[in-house]
Amino acid sequence: MDAHRRPLMDRTPALLVEGYxxxxxxxRDSTRSVLRTRLLGRPALAVRGPDAVRFFYDESHVHRHGAIPAPVLDTLFxxxxVHTLDGVAHRTRKELFLPLLEAGRVARLTEHVTEAWDEAVRSWSGRERxxxxxxxxxxxxxGVCEWAGVPPRAVDPQTLARDLVAMVDGFAxxxxxxxxxxxxxxRQETRMAGLIEEVRSGEVAAPEDSVLERVARHRDTGQGPLDPRTAxxxxxxxxxxxxxxxxFVAFAAHALHRWPAHRERLRAGDxxxxxxxxxxxxRFYPFAPFLGGRTVTELTWHxxxxxxxxxxxxxxxxxxxDEELWGDPYTFRPERFLDRPPGPDELIPQGGGDPAAGHRCxxxxxxxxLLEALAVRLARLECTVPAQDLRIPLRRVPTRPRSGFVVTGVRAP
Incomplete structure (x- = not known):
């Protein structure tokens, strides 16, 4: 048998051990940025690079339906x-989200979050750690609950924050x-489904055109309202x-601690x-290790x-x-993005392609x-960074600084 076509060993256990x-x-040893392997019991092809991003997001090549493992659906999505849909169904469901993310709405969300941040900083000044x-x-x-129209009585921010973090932290x-x-x-699907039912019954008034109101009244093509659980x-x-x-906030704090020279320009409001x-x-810090989809037909790449x-x-x-894309990829250098904005298929922490028609987030x-606004506030934060474990383990997915980034002696502005 041709050695190139021998059955491949399943590499899922290695993924769980090695992480990013x-x-x-x-x-690394491939000169063509392509690799044959086996994952989750299936043959797999790994690709990389802007051309590969466009190849990956071609819907005639890859479907998301049936591609996302159940453990990821049961935790993250x-x-x-919407992440599980393809074609017209995906585009129709995505119409629920796109108007919410226009520039004016994003600016209002940023205002809600920065107001919450400034209020929190004042309370931190009285805390030891x-x-x-x-x-x-x-x-x-x-911030996001206020912006989305979720009534304060419906959620406890501490509990909801802990649960939302857990959904991301445990998916992989x-x-x-x-x-x-x-x-x-x-816990949160049950709570939010109940809130959707209260909005539909009129027991709770959702602000007009808010996230909550839009989700409650959304209809997929040719169907009625989403069932409360899907909503x-x-x-x-x-x-x-x-x-x-x-x-990313923890990573930004980590970057400013390691490379404090960047503080001055952020503090100045550049x-x-x-x-x-x-x-x-x-780009620099690890979040999603890779993205995957189920192949619709036999595909060949390089x-x-x-x-x-x-x-x-x-x-x-x-x-x-990738050194070919970035030149000095293991150097933290924001100036690289002052020379030119990132190409849509180069920087892909939220996926690639067209966010309106495809699967880019x-x-x-x-x-x-949010990161722009909070990075400025982090640069202006008067505090002490004590000795702590700031290592970022690449075997942990998703990873973050081990300490969570501890500060002491916060001084309110």
Whole structure:
């Protein structure tokens, strides 16, 4: 048998052990940025690079329906979520989200979050120790719930923040973190489904054209309103990714601690630099290791093939640290994005392609806007960073600074 076509060993156990390095390490020896492997019992083809991003997001190549493993649906996205749909069904469901993410609405969300941040900082000044990751999650929860029209009586920000963080933290790992994520999703889907029913019955008045009101009245093509559980899933798919920005806030604090020279331009309110800094945080620090989809037909990329029903993987972490794309990928250098904005198929922490028609996360603009604003506030934060474990383990997915980034002696402005 041709050695090139011998049955491939399933690499799922290695992925669970190696984390972010699993795919880049195996692709390092490839001169064509492509790799044949086996994952979750299926043949898989891993690709990388802007051309590969366009190949990956071609709907004639890859479908999401049936591609996302059940453990990920049961924790991160939710059963029946927009992420599981394709074609017309996907575009129709996505219309629920796109108007919410126009520039004016993103600006209002940023205002709600920064007001919550400024209020929180005043309370931190009386505390001995503050874990920025945890506090950022609560701040983001308060801000996004107010913006989304979720009534204060319906949620406890501390509990909701903890559950939304758990959904993200446990999607990619077995064990206690995964069990916490499942329990958190069940708890919040039940709570939000009840809220949807209260809105529909008139018991709760949702602000006109708010996220809550839009989710409650949305109809897929040729169907009635979403069932309460699916509506709850989609409401959480606005709240959860916003609160996931807490990962990037912790990374931004880590970057400012390691490279404090960047503080001056952020403190001065240099808007262009704040945008470049946000992009570099999203590129440099690890979040999604890769993206995957189920192949519709046999696909060939740079001479390597995967059959229909296999898996096509897009190496996100490897692409963000590709020397051909970035020149000095392991140097944290926001200035690279002052020279030119990132190409849509180069920087892909929220996916690639067209957010209006494809599977790129429409919330990317929210992530960038919030990170710009909060990076400026982090640069202006008067505090002490005590000795702590700031290592970022690449075996943990999703990872973050081990300490959560602790600060002491916060001085209110």
């Amino acid at each position: 390095a699993w795919l880049p390490d195996r692709m 939710g059963q029946g979520a 503050v874990v920025l990751f945890d506090e950022a999650a609560v701040v983001l929860t308060r 790992t077995p064990g206690p973190r995964h069990l916490r994520a499942r329990r958190a999703r069940t 709850a899933v989609e409401l959480l798919n606005v709240l959860r990714p916003t609160v996931a920005v807490s990962w 808007a262009a630099f704040a945008t470049a800094f946000a992009h570099e945080v999203r 001479g390597e093939s995967v059959p229909a029903g296999g898996i096509l993987l897009l190496d996100v972490y490897g692409q963000h640290h 429409p919330g990317e603009r929210v992530t960038v806007g």
